[in-house]
Amino acid sequence: MATPQTKAADTYSPLYFLASLGAGGVTVSFFMFLMFWVPHAGRPVPIFEDIMAAFNTGDLPMRTAIVIAMAGIAYFAFTNLRLLAWNLSAFSAFKKTEGYQNLITSNAESTILAMPLAMAMTVNGLFIVGLVFVPGLWGVVEYLFPLALIAFALIGVQAFMLIGRFLGRVLSKGGVFDVTAHNSFAQLLPAFAVSMVAVGFSAPAAMSTNPATVGVSLVLSTFLGVIAIIYTMLAAASAISSMLQHGTAREASPTLMIIIPIVTVLGIMFLRQNHGLHTTLEVHGSDGETMIFLTRLLAIQLGFLGLGAVVLKAQGYFADFVVGSKTSPGSYALICPAVALSVMIHFFVNKGLVASGLIAKFDVAYWSISGLAILSQIVAIVLIIRLGRQHFGHQTAVAIPAE
Structure with a gap:
């Protein structure tokens, strides 16, 4: 992706944090290879030493996969940081x-919630970079978990302050929220942000051996995870009602x-929590139960995916945007479903089908x-390459705001 130019900045939207x-x-997704x-063995995730050992002793396919994974992680982690820095600067000017x-x-x-969402993803990404590229990190990882929890707590506070300002405004008096413009899943962005902070909070539950750290991780991630689920259900139910009456907003249809x-x-x-419950609190679940759980999520x-594809095709979204x-900044909402489906299939195959012996x-x-x-x-x-050229290139295009 090219370095962001003034084209996107001229029509800036917080949705560019989705880039x-x-x-x-x-x-x-590249970390899934590793x-x-x-x-x-003996660790919930691979670290630098495991990767180097596999590279030195593995066959050609293994070495190729490791090179591709490490190169992908390095490039896209850098791109993630670069785009986050550009967005923070552009958003500051936009204010x-x-x-x-x-x-x-x-x-x-509510689109401003894309900012803490992207920031939480960056913290998760940096932890992956540390695991993959920093020798000896696992020896001090217990000292890093509290720092990670603090970072996610700060991002979570920011997210809830933004959500509180939005809900306080629209729920305190009638007529403020435009129900006719609620005809998409754009209002699920706050739930997405909260869930991203929740998964960050859950990481120490799967990786730490300190009971106190695991306990804090389990409790905080559960709080935020439950809130994210409730928010998702309420926002989705009300949005479906509006979509049935007014159709789906074309520029926001990727949010489906x-x-x-x-x-x-x-x-x-949930998988991280279950691992922490198993290793620290002696709460055991079976591989078969995990397989069924992942199958339900994938379903x-x-x-x-089918719903979104049907609507996008009917509206001719891909042909235009x-x-x-x-x-349209909302086009960047297409990337996350592709990434998320890739990651979920990896978990379904390895933690579900393989672990259960199927x-x-x-x-x-x-x-x-x-x-x-x-x-x-x-x-x-x-999509990242194509949208980067469209939104951050020099050619002229028509910018359309999206909810």
Whole structure:
């Protein structure tokens, strides 16, 4: 992706934080190669030493996968940071404009939640970078977990302050919230932000051996995870009612698939919690139960993928906003579903089908299903490149605001 130019800044929207978020998500998708293909006995995640040992002793396919994964993680983590820095600068300038005042008095005020969402993803991405590239990190990881919890707590406070300002405004008096403009899943963005903070809080539960750290991780991630689920259900139910009456807002139609990344993020949170319950609190679940749990999550995702695809095709969205010349910041909402589906398929295959004994690791069935995860990852990368050229290139295009 080219360095952001003035084209996007001229029509800035907080939804451009989703560009940074998407790059961070692709970073995670490359980590799945290492997570499930590199042996890491005795640890919940692979670290630098495990990766180097696998590279030195592995065959050509293993070495190739490691090189691709590490290169992908390095590039997209850097892209994630670069786009986050650009967005923070652009948003600071945007706050001084009349457009910002119009934003915070409309339904679109909730789009500001894309900022803490992207920031939480960046913290998750940086932890992956540390695991993959920093030798000896695991020896001091217990000291890093409290720092990570503090970072996520600060991001969570920011997210709830933004949500509180929005809900306080629209719920304190009638007529403020435009129900006719609620005809998309754009209002699920706050739930997505809270769920991203929740999955960050859950990481120490899966990786720490300190009972106090695990306990704090379990409690905080549960609080935020439950709030995210409730917010998702209420916002989605009210949005569906508006969509049935007014149709789906064309520029915001990619948000119909926002359920997919929310499900992946919360699903990983539950898996991390279960690991902490197992290793620290002696609460044991079976691999078969995990397989059924992941199957249910994947079924939800495929359902909303189909719904989004049907509406996007009917509205001709891709022809105009992806392969065409028009631009809409809401287009960046297409990247997260592709990334999230890729990550979920990896977990479904490895933590579900392989762990329960239904298929063997690295057999034909394994690669057939894992190939779908890689295909979804490629789609996300192509979208990042294409949208980057559209929104941050020099060519002229028509910018259309999205809720």
